[in-house]
Amino acid sequence: MNPLKKLLDSSEKYFTGSGKFNRLKPLFDATKTFLFFPSPKTSHIPFVRDSLDLKRFMSFVIISLLPVLIFGIYNTGLQAGYALGESYTFLQAFFSGSRYVIPIILVSYSVGFFWEVLFAAIQKHKISEGFLVTGLLFPLTLPATIPLWQVAVGISFGVVIGKEVFGGTGRNFLNPALTGRAFLFFSYPVSMSGEVWVAAASSVDGVSGATALSILAPEGEKITSALSNSGFSLSNLFLGFVPGSIGETSALCCILGALFLIITKIANFRIIIGGIAGLIVTSIIFYLIPGGSDSWMNAGPLFHLCAGGFLFGISFMATDPVSAPGTNPGRWIFGFLIGFFTVIIRVANPAFVEGTMLAILFMNVFAPMLDHIVIKYNVSRRIPNV
Amino acid sequence: MENIDISKGFKVILTGMPDLSVIQIPEPETIAVSALDIPYIRPKLLVKENDPVKTGTPLFCDKRNKSIHYVSPGTGIVKQIIFGQRRRLVEVVIALDKIQDKKDDFIQFETLSRDDLDTVPKSKITKMLQEGGLWQCFRQFPSKDTADENHEPPMIIVSLNGNDLFSPHPHAVLENETTFFEFGISVLKQFSKRIIVTSRQDNLSSLNRLNGLNKHITHIVPDFYPAWDPGVVLYKLKTTREENRSWCISAEHLVLMAKLLLTGRYPVKRVVTVTRSNDKKPHIITRQGAPVKDLAGSLDDNSLITTGRFNGRSVESGSHMGFFENTLTIISDNQKEELFGFIKPGLTKPTASKTFLSCLTKTPKNLDCNTHGEERACINCGYCVNICPVDLMPNFIIKALLSDDIEDALNYGLLDCCRCGLCSYACPSKIELTRILSHGIDAHYKDKE
Ligand code: SF4
Ligand code: SF4
Numbered sequence: 001m002n003p004l005k006k007l008l009d010s011s012e013k014y015f016t017g018s019g020k021f022n023r024l025k026p027l028f029d030a031t032k033t034f035l036f037f038p039s040p041k042t043s044h045i046p047f048v049r050d051s052l053d054l055k056r057f058m059s060f061v062i063i064s065l066l067p068v069l070i071f072g073i074y075n076t077g078l079q080a081g082y083a084l085g086e087s088y089t090f091l092q093a094f095f096s097g098s099r100y101v102i103p104i105i106l107v108s109y110s111v112g113f114f115w116e117v118l119f120a121a122i123q124k125h126k127i128s129e130g131f132l133v134t135g136l137l138f139p140l141t142l143p144a145t146i147p148l149w150q151v152a153v154g155i156s157f158g159v160v161i162g163k164e165v166f167g168g169t170g171r172n173f174l175n176p177a178l179t180g181r182a183f184l185f186f187s188y189p190v191s192m193s194g195e196v197w198v199a200a201a202s203s204v205d206g207v208s209g210a211t212a213l214s215i216l217a218p219e220g221e222k223i224t225s226a227l228s229n230s231g232f233s234l235s236n237l238f239l240g241f242v243p244g245s246i247g248e249t250s251a252l253c254c255i256l257g258a259l260f261l262i263i264t265k266i267a268n269f270r271i272i273i274g275g276i277a278g279l280i281v282t283s284i285i286f287y288l289i290p291g292g293s294d295s296w297m298n299a300g301p302l303f304h305l306c307a308g309g310f311l312f313g314i315s316f317m318a319t320d321p322v323s324a325p326g327t328n329p330g331r332w333i334f335g336f337l338i339g340f341f342t343v344i345i346r347v348a349n350p351a352f353v354e355g356t357m358l359a360i361l362f363m364n365v366f367a368p369m370l371d372h373i374v375i376k377y378n379v380s381r382r383i384p385n386v
Numbered sequence: 387m388e389n390i391d392i393s394k395g396f397k398v399i400l401t402g403m404p405d406l407s408v409i410q411i412p413e414p415e416t417i418a419v420s421a422l423d424i425p426y427i428r429p430k431l432l433v434k435e436n437d438p439v440k441t442g443t444p445l446f447c448d449k450r451n452k453s454i455h456y457v458s459p460g461t462g463i464v465k466q467i468i469f470g471q472r473r474r475l476v477e478v479v480i481a482l483d484k485i486q487d488k489k490d491d492f493i494q495f496e497t498l499s500r501d502d503l504d505t506v507p508k509s510k511i512t513k514m515l516q517e518g519g520l521w522q523c524f525r526q527f528p529s530k531d532t533a534d535e536n537h538e539p540p541m542i543i544v545s546l547n548g549n550d551l552f553s554p555h556p557h558a559v560l561e562n563e564t565t566f567f568e569f570g571i572s573v574l575k576q577f578s579k580r581i582i583v584t585s586r587q588d589n590l591s592s593l594n595r596l597n598g599l600n601k602h603i604t605h606i607v608p609d610f611y612p613a614w615d616p617g618v619v620l621y622k623l624k625t626t627r628e629e630n631r632s633w634c635i636s637a638e639h640l641v642l643m644a645k646l647l648l649t650g651r652y653p654v655k656r657v658v659t660v661t662r663s664n665d666k667k668p669h670i671i672t673r674q675g676a677p678v679k680d681l682a683g684s685l686d687d688n689s690l691i692t693t694g695r696f697n698g699r700s701v702e703s704g705s706h707m708g709f710f711e712n713t714l715t716i717i718s719d720n721q722k723e724e725l726f727g728f729i730k731p732g733l734t735k736p737t738a739s740k741t742f743l744s745c746l747t748k749t750p751k752n753l754d755c756n757t758h759g760e761e762r763a764c765i766n767c768g769y770c771v772n773i774c775p776v777d778l779m780p781n782f783i784i785k786a787l788l789s790d791d792i793e794d795a796l797n798y799g800l801l802d803c804c805r806c807g808l809c810s811y812a813c814p815s816k817i818e819l820t821r822i823l824s825h826g827i828d829a830h831y832k833d834k835e
Binding site: 038039040041042043044045046047048049050051052053054055056057059060125126128129130168169170171263264265266268321322324326327371375378379382383384385386 | 528624625626627629630688690692695696697698699700715717719720721728729732735736737738739740741742744753754755756757758759760762763764765766767768769771777779781782796797798799800801802805807808810811812813814815816818820821824
């Protein structure tokens with residue numbers, strides 16, 4: 001027998017029944033089942049079950065996040081280097097970036113995990129794998145210079161208020177990672193909003209850098225050229241070599257992740273495609289309205305698509321099945337409206353530059369209603385059987 | 387022949403398909419009539435232990451309609467009457483007579499000739515079938531209880547295929563029985579104006595070899611489970627509410643009915659399959675109610691023996707086949723806890739999802755009887771919706787059922803559920819969807835009764 005398995009089996013008695021640490025049973029279970037995949041015998045029909053389970057399901061989301069994570073670390077280092085007036089090699093940038101990003105992720109996971117274990121122990125349920133995703137999604141939406149205590153506050157809010165008070169994974173209607181982020185955004189606007197403190201060697205004299213979405217063109221200049229002049233050319237935005245939240249800058253990496261999720265059918269393509277369609281249609285409409293050429297109204301679909309956290313949000317946040325609609329027409333509408341509202345918020349209210357986040361949270365609230373309407377319609381087409 | 391357009395179901399190719407050849411096994415020592423595979427029955431025993439019985443002697447009837455008999459499929463003495471919890475009847479076991487050289491001593495029932503068919507009243511045929519122990523072959527939707535003799539079904543669905551992917555092949559069941567089958571169809575026409583006969587796409591060519599059988603097939607269904615389930619067929623064909631109370635019957639049972647009516651003797655022969663991953667066993671001819679251990683052999687491991695991997699029951703090796711059961715699926719137990727098992731590429735793991743490399747290969751897979759994970763809360767992923775052959779949303783229905791909102795559950799189509807088990811199969815949160823739905827249907831039905 002595997003020695004690790006032996007150790008787990010022999011220590012099991014402390015965590016069950018009247019064992020010393022029986023309150024930590026969920027933690028023990030989680031560790032054990034994480035290491036050794038549990039597969040008990042079926043006892044009800046059907047006697048056979050699919051090989052896919054929630055651990056694998058959630059692991060696939062993590063895998064899809066690897067490109068944005070790795071690029072995010074690299075880009076953070078790169079931007080920090082720029083702020084210091086140096087240009088790092090790849091390895092230098094990666095290590096420098098790790099120094100900012102890894103602590104944030106560690107804090108997010110450990111604080112969030114603490115709440116998970118606590119609630120699992122109180123409510124006597126198993127620790128849900130959903131947290132593995134939340135704990136990584138959340139830090140990726142943050143700027144690298146965020147103080148670690150704010151990370152802790154944000155993830156606590158997201159896990160506790162966004163999820164556990166509703167009864168845990170599966171019963172929450174808001175995306176927990178986004179809930180945490182929105183909380184930070186409104187509570188600590190300075191460290192969260194358009195003015196990002198670009199990570200620098202010492203955060204005290206970090207250099208202030210704008211994100212693409214906070215750019216306004218000077219009189220007479222077009223928004224697109226103003227963007228390019230400040231370093232936000234379309235190709236930079238697409239590849240992600242711009243300041244911004246850790247995981248959100250690279251459109252390319254988001255698309256890679258999204259493709260992985262779509263091909264493996266972990267995420268529903270309807271949400272992603274619907275969202276992109278909504279964003280493109282809305283931004284074209286604004287583009288065609290005369291005037292406003294100096295604002296994001298006139299940025300056109302490509303800039304809207306590549307700037308800010310839209311692709312990140314629509315690929316990884318909006319596709320969280322728990323807080324998205326469960327019906328296919330509902331998913332199309334849900335996605336489309338997220339794209340629509342993202343543009344509306346960006347254009348109409350420059351104070352909330354990051355429209356995607358609000359659009360997704362807003363649509364999370366309406367997801368059950370969309371489902372309700374679709375189900376009503378579906379039911380009306382069935383031949384009643386009562 | 388029309389094609390029925392069914393797109394959702396279980397499309398993984400499995401190993402263990404039985405061979406088309408047929409063998410006969412020696413007469414068993416004991417046979418039994420089980421009560422466990424008869425839905426909703428409230429049995430009333432008509433025999434005691436040690437009573438001698440002939441082939442066709444009624445063993446028990448249904449308290450709800452005492453004229454519906456369950457008769458002995460052999461001649462001998464009642465060896466044991468087994469009860470389960472709360473004195474629920476499990477099996478009436480009969481030790482077959484050895485002295486008479488294994489010849490059955492039949493109870494002679496009334497007979498019917500082909501020419502009589504148009505002149506005898508329907509009630510007469512009903513009575514003959516009830517006394518002869520075969521009326522219960524008619525099942526009535528939506529709950530699939532024994533058919534109500536006073537109800538005229540808008541259609542009767544005859545299914546050439548059984549409840550499992552590897553149930554006996556209709557060619558093996560109907561070979562040499564076409565005349566009985568045809569007589570059976572004429573009997574059905576006395577009960578309903580619309581007779582539907584469905585066949586799996588892939589069976590058509592071999593059925594062509596059976597004289598004149600194909601002309602009775604009205605609909606063709608695709609070759610993945612459970613497209614041939616009468617519940618799915620009904621869902622696809624029905625156009626009115628009344629049709630929700632249609633009947634169904636298996637082709638094998640239809641042949642039995644025809645034999646009973648034509649010969650006046652209770653037919654005891656059954657064709658069964660025994661399947662197991664990587665095996666290719668022949669079809670087996672045996673007697674109704676044969677012992678499981680005679681069919682499955684002795685199993686030294688932890689395998690689960692079921693009468694259908696998706697919707698059968700799990701049986702002990704000491705028990706006997708039920709009246710409605712004609713397949714044994716032996717599912718091996720693979721209960722090893724793999725280190726980091728959840729992230730292996732999984733070239734050989736069967737799945738309906740797209741998360742294992744196995745979904746790219748067409749090689750037949752082995753299913754085991756393990757859950758592959760633990761139960762979690764529903765994450766609304768929609769896998770159950772995407773696989774349900776009758777377009778239900780199991781996740782929403784169970785939410786309604788769990789909050790006791792039976793009205794909503796019914797509106798969502800609960801009674802269309804054919805209990806195929808696929809939603810539970812596919813659910814990554816390992817929620818017992820089918821069990822909850824099935825409980826819901828039963829509770830609602832018993833309430834109404
Ligand atoms: S709800 Fe589940 S058991 Fe019922 S028909 Fe659909 S998939 Fe089969
Ligand atoms: S498959 Fe399971 S987890 Fe997914 S929606 Fe259906 S019930 Fe919920």
